[in-house]
Structures are given as structure tokens and as C-alpha cells.
Amino acid sequence: MEASFQSLLNEAVKFHGHLCGGQIIGVRMAMAGLRELGISEPKSEQGRDLVIFMEIDRCAADAIISVTGRTPGKRSIKMMDYGKMAATFVDTSSGRSVRVSVRADSEERVKRMAQHLFPQDDEAKAQLDAMACIAEEDLFRIRRVHVAMRPEDLPGVPLDTAVCERCGEMVRDRRQVCLNGSVLCKPCAQGRDYYTLV
Numbered sequence: 150m151e152a153s154f155q156s157l158l159n160e161a162v163k164f165h166g167h168l169c170g171g172q173i174i175g176v177r178m179a180m181a182g183l184r185e186l187g188i189s190e191p192k193s194e195q196g197r198d199l200v201i202f203m204e205i206d207r208c209a210a211d212a213i214i215s216v217t218g219r220t221p222g223k224r225s226i227k228m229m230d231y232g233k234m235a236a237t238f239v240d241t242s243s244g245r246s247v248r249v250s251v252r253a254d255s256e257e258r259v260k261r262m263a264q265h266l267f268p269q270d271d272e273a274k275a276q277l278d279a280m281a282c283i284a285e286e287d288l289f290r291i292r293r294v295h296v297a298m299r300p301e302d303l304p305g306v307p308l309d310t311a312v313c314e315r316c317g318e319m320v321r322d323r324r325q326v327c328l329n330g331s332v333l334c335k336p337c338a339q340g341r342d343y344y345t346l347v
């Protein structure tokens with residue numbers, strides 16, 4: 150049976166740790182993406198081939214993980230680091246994909262709705278309630294897209310393992326770089342990393 154918005158939200162809040170706008174937006178975003186792909190039970194066999202490109206690294210990302218059961222460890226969540234409120238849901242078995250993004254003008258609409266519908270309520274609570282009931286077309290832009298999935302990005306056993314000739318560490322799934330005849334990991338090839346040794 151298809152789960153209701155409220156039960157999915159309760160589950161997301163438990164997973165994330167608090168109720169926030171991100172949980173409401175994320176649950177609604179996941180529900181929209183799943184509906185467009187015809188997936189009613191993502192955690193069953195039906196959702197096995199679902200991969201999500203996550204452009205969000207804030208609260209809403211947790212809600213999408215909670216609703217769909219997809220995780221980075223299963224290679225079914227791809228973190229895109231775009232700082233955008235959007236996610237693309239890809240059914241890798243059929244190739245059908247849909248991208249759901251939050252409309253830039255939705256914040257203003259939510260604020261106005263909150264004031265109009267729940268004038269007696271605390272401002273923060275009124276905004277959460279408005280986010281839950283604002284029409285989907287006022288909240289999201291939903292578009293069919295095509296995603297070219299590379300074999301090395303799919304779930305399953307690693308395609309190959311290389312060893313970086315500079316740092317000696319393993320590199321999986323064809324992420325190695327060939328530079329002047331040497332096989333290197335990406336940071337060694339770029340000559341920089343996000344950390345420095347101390």
C-alpha cells in the first residue's frame with residue numbers, strides 16, 4: 150500500500166532528528182519523483198533500480214533517503230554538491246528519469262500562504278503548514294530528463310580496482326586518471342586534496 154504524506158513525514162523526522170521545512174519539502178519531492186516513475190513502494194523490489202542524483206546536501210536530502218530507502222552506500226544516491234534544491238530520480242531499468250526542483254518563487258508564496266491561512270499561528274509553524282499544503286505546481290518544477298548512466302556508476306560489484314602510482318592507494322570503479330603514462334588517483338593527478346598532512 151502507498152504510504153501517506155503524514156506517515157512518510159513521521160518516518161523522515163525520526164530519521165533526520167527534527168521536524169523542519171527540509172523534511173516537508175524532501176518528502177514531497179520524493180513522493181513526486183516516485184509517482185512520476187510509477188513507483189509506489191520504493192523499499193520493495195519495485196524500487197531496486199532507482200538511483201537518485203541528489204543536488205541537495207541539507208535537511209531535505211535526509212527526507213529523500215528516508216522515503217526512498219536509497220543510500221550512498223548502495224550507490225543509489227549520487228551526491229552532486231550543487232547547493233541546489235533539486236533531485237533527479239532515475240529508473241535504471243527503464244531509463245525513465247524525472248528531475249524535481251524547488252521553484253525559486255516558492256519561498257515567497259509559502260510566506261504569503263502562511264500569513265493568509267494561518268494568521269493566528271506562530272510564524273515558523275505557519276510556514277511549515279503552508280509548505281505541506283501549497284500546490285505541487287507552485288512548489289516544484291517537474292521535468293522529464295535523460296540521464297546517461299555510466300556502467301561504473303551503477304550499483305553492484307566494483308568494475309575494477311587500480312592502484313595509484315603516487316600514493317599507493319586503491320581506486321575503484323574507473324575513477325583513476327592516466328597522466329603522462331602514470332595511473333593516478335584524482336587528487337594525485339590534480340596535485341591537490343581537501344586535506345593536508347599534519
Ligand SMILES: [Zn+2]
Nearest residue numbers: 167169171208
Ligand atoms: Zn532539518
Ligand SMILES: [Zn+2]
Nearest residue numbers: 313316334337
Ligand atoms: Zn594517489
